[in-house]
Amino acid sequence: MIDLRSDTVTKPSEKMRKAMYEAEVGDDVYGDDPTVNKLEKIAAKILGKEAALFVTSGTQGNQIAGLVHCKPGQEVIMEAQAHLFLYEAAALSVFAGVQIKTLAGERGAMKPSDVEAAIRGNDIHEPETGLICIENTHNKAGGAVIPPGNMENIYQIAKRYGIPVHLDGARLFNASVATQIPVKEFAKYTDSVQFCLSKGLGAPVGSIIAGSSDFIFKARKWRKRLGGGLRQVGVLAAPGIIALEEENVNLLEIDHENAKQLAEGLLNIKGIVIENKVETNIILINITNSNKTMEIFLHQLKEHGILAGTFGPNNIRFVTNNSITKKDIDKVLLASRKILNY
């Protein structure tokens, strides 16, 4: 199958599997797992933060950040299409006891002036703003890169009001590879960062959260409370080290090239409208004007050995990832053309 449903579908390479097999391990709740400790050190350094923590998933990382930064009754500002708002089952409200204030963004980027206008807390009727979240790349905006300049402006406002900023950087390395700007330059304008090892970077499990030593101290405790304190977890951290230290980061460039090639081909198929500027590894299409419904199109793609998924009521999403070759892209274009009778 050519699997374009997500970059979460990537499977660990031989090298990763070997590293898992050979990983030195210990009880990580005691801080005794040398492989986890190494991964956390590497990640903190890459992000330019004091400390980092290996967590089970992007969702868990985002939730822990919310729990560390916020108090119940506060409000968290984020873009209206943020993963934290749309796809984390209201976890911030459930666990951290906060409500979410969404702001419509442009290609996933919130206007700094809108963020400032949304900050609340001086009135007895209002919740205080406890946190501002930014997502980079922005998934629902089609893998859009939020420019560091936008992040800097929001961060400066946040600092003026004493509000922390969290970055949902599930695909932060895609933003970095697409712009040739080091991840540190994005992370600079945040108090905490979450990025996923298990998406385009190709590791089977896990995310990293990073921030100050104090943030990570508190995050470790929240991870334990949530049942996320793992034991000989070096077997899962080992492929994360390969993802960061070996070829995987640069390989994202191939995913981006494949996405561009796919987008260019899809553009010429009657009935398909590409809804995003393809900067990284995500393509969102709209086929409302074709002769097929999304369901039928996806079903027929599947019959051609191709998997993709819906993303909201009007979009189909293709996510290139390290299992996809240039030949696969040609097959997807051929099948799409056939299905839509072009």
Ligand code: TLP
């Ligand atoms: N995104 C998944 C789905 O949940 C939609 C995907 O296939 O794209 N932040 C962002 C920006 C994400 O895209 C995701 C996963 C997460 C957080 C959550 O990561 P996990 O799946 O590891 O909990």
